[in-house]
Amino acid sequence: xxxxxxxxxxxxxxxxxxxxxxxxxxxxxxxxxxxxxxxxxxxxxxxxxxxxxxxxxxxxxxxxxxxxxxxxxxxxxxxxxxxxxxxxxxxxxxxxxxxxxxxxxxxxxxxxxxxxxxxxxxxxxxxxxxxxxxxxxxxxxxxxxxxxxxxxxxxxxxxxxxxxxxxxxxxxxxxxxxxxxxxxxxxxxxxxxxxxxxxxxxxxxxxxxxxxxxxxxxxxxxxxxxxxxxxxxxxxxxxxxxxxxxxxxxxxxxxxxxxxxxxxxxxxxxxxxxxxxxxxxxxxxxxxxxxxxxxxxxxxxxxxxxxxxxxxxxxxxx
Numbered sequence: 001x002x003x004x005x006x007x008x009x010x011x012x013x014x015x016x017x018x019x020x021x022x023x024x025x026x027x028x029x030x031x032x033x034x035x036x037x038x039x040x041x042x043x044x045x046x047x048x049x050x051x052x053x054x055x056x057x058x059x060x061x062x063x064x065x066x067x068x069x070x071x072x073x074x075x076x077x078x079x080x081x082x083x084x085x086x087x088x089x090x091x092x093x094x095x096x097x098x099x100x101x102x103x104x105x106x107x108x109x110x111x112x113x114x115x116x117x118x119x120x121x122x123x124x125x126x127x128x129x130x131x132x133x134x135x136x137x138x139x140x141x142x143x144x145x146x147x148x149x150x151x152x153x154x155x156x157x158x159x160x161x162x163x164x165x166x167x168x169x170x171x172x173x174x175x176x177x178x179x180x181x182x183x184x185x186x187x188x189x190x191x192x193x194x195x196x197x198x199x200x201x202x203x204x205x206x207x208x209x210x211x212x213x214x215x216x217x218x219x220x221x222x223x224x225x226x227x228x229x230x231x232x233x234x235x236x237x238x239x240x241x242x243x244x245x246x247x248x249x250x251x252x253x254x255x256x257x258x259x260x261x262x263x264x265x266x267x268x269x270x271x272x273x274x275x276x277x278x279x280x281x282x283x284x285x286x287x288x289x290x291x292x293x294x295x296x297x298x299x300x301x302x303x304x305x306x307x308x309x310x311x312x313x314x315x316x317x318x
Contacts, residue, residue: 036294036298038268039266039267039268039269039289039294039297039298040067040267040268040289040290040291040294040297040298041267041288041290042290043290043291043292043294044290045083045086045087045090045290047290048064048087048288048290049090049091051267051288051290052064052091052094052104052288053094055286055288056094056096056103058274058275058278059275059278059279059284060103060274060275060278060284060285060286061102061103061104061105061262061283061284061285061286062103062104062105062285062286062287062288063105063106063107063142063144063264063285063286063287063288064087064091064105064106064107064288064289064290065106065107065108065109065146065287065288065289065290065297066080066083066084066087066106066112066289066290066291067289067290067291067292067293067294067296067297068080068109068112068291068293069109069111069112069148069293069296070111070112070116071111071112071113071114071116071117072116072117072118073117074114074117074124077112077113077114077117077124077125077128078128080112080113080128081113081128081131081132083291084106084108084132084135085131085132085135087106088106088132088135088136088139088141089135089139091104091106091139091141092138092139092140092141102140102142102169103285104140104141104142105141105142105143105144105285106132106136106141106142106143106144107143107144107145107146107287108129108132108143108144108145108146109146109148110125110129110145110146110148110152110155110156110159111125111148111152113125113128113129113132114128115152115155115156122155122158122159125159126159126162126163129143129145129159129163130163130166133163133166133167133170134167137167137169142169142171142194143163143167143169143170143171144170144171144172144173144194144196144235145159145160145163145170145171145172145173146172146173147172147173147174147175147198147200148202149202149203149204150178150202150204150208150209153178153180153184156172157172157184160172160193164191164193168192169194170194171193171194171195171196171233171235172188172193172194172195172196173195173196173197173198173237174188174195174196174197174198174223175198175199175200175201175202176197176198176199176200176216176219176220176223177199177200177204177209177210177216177219178200178204178208178209178210179208179209179210179219180208181219181223182219182222182223182226185197185223185226185227185230186226186230188227188230188232189226189227189229189230189231189232190230190231191231191232192230192231192232192233193232193233194232194233194235195227195232195233195234195235196235196237196264197220197223197224197227197234197235197236197237197238198237198238199216199217199220199238199240200216217240217242217243220238220243221243221246224236224243224246224247224250225250228247228250228251228254228256228261229254233260233261233262234247234261234262235261235262235263235264235285236261236262236263236264237264237265237287238263238264238265239265239266239269239270239273244263244273244277247261247263248282258281258282258283259283261283262282262283262284262285263277263282263283263284263285264284264285264286264287265284265285265286265287266286266287267286267287267288267289274286
């Protein structure tokens with residue numbers, strides 16, 4: 001099933017993520033919105049603050065994503081910055097802000113901050129990210145710059161390097177399915193960066209990305225070892241039991257302290273496993289998205305795993 005899914009259904013589903021017609025139709029369906037609630041706690045700041053408190057009470061850390069990407073209007077990018085500043089202000093009032101455990105984090109997509117703007121997009125995105133990073137630093141909230149498709153990687157990493165000169169705890173995401181990622185892991189592990197390692201959720205050509213699940217898994221394990229051996233803070237973003245076990249075994253082998261790395265999982269996926277790991281003393285961070293622009297995020301979650309698609313189809317049938 002998984003091979004057929006990877007080779008046939010996944011590209012079709014990811015193409016749907018780019019279709020405005022399918023997006024508009026889906027967002028009008030009440031059943032779609034009910035299913036989306038499994039992966040996205042709501043559209044408002046009040047909704048996400050409730051999810052944050054529930055996660056913290058369950059022993060988890062959080063990373064919050066205000067949904068949106070591919071912004072081509074500067075006023076929209078400015079509105080996204082304002083939304084993050086308001087969110088960070090609210091998070092800064094929580095007891096966990098500024099704690100040594102750094103349980104609060106926001107995740108940023110540079111395209112939502114203006115990277116795709118036709119003129120000076122990278123400069124605008126960097127300035128917006130810097131504004132958010134400064135507010136987060138003041139509030140005791142971490143920042144991670146999220147990954148997008150392969151065409152944005154070089155520019156994103158340049159911006160991350162620039163941000164880290166002033167805010168060394170700014171992290172970023174590396175995607176194991178990209179062939180370049182081992183080299184990127186070497187660089188950022190040596191520099192002491194916080195790195196979220198994920199498998200990857202965008203449709204990419206075989207020239208830049210490993211084409212099969214098995215090759216992606218092998219790349220992930222190689223990259224994981226590089227990060228665990230390095231000077232940074234690895235963030236193991238996976239729900240795969242094999243990866244989860246490998247992360248713990250590698251950390252033990254390399255004498256990494258439990259507070260020097262963490263697991264990361266998505267809101268609504270394997271919640272029991274998140275709490276089990278936390279109860280055993282592991283650091284676990286749940287990635288919580290919110291906002292009205294949930295469609296692209298939701299479709300990528302369907303494309304990542306056959307079980308997610310089956311869950312959605314059963315809900316539609318019901």
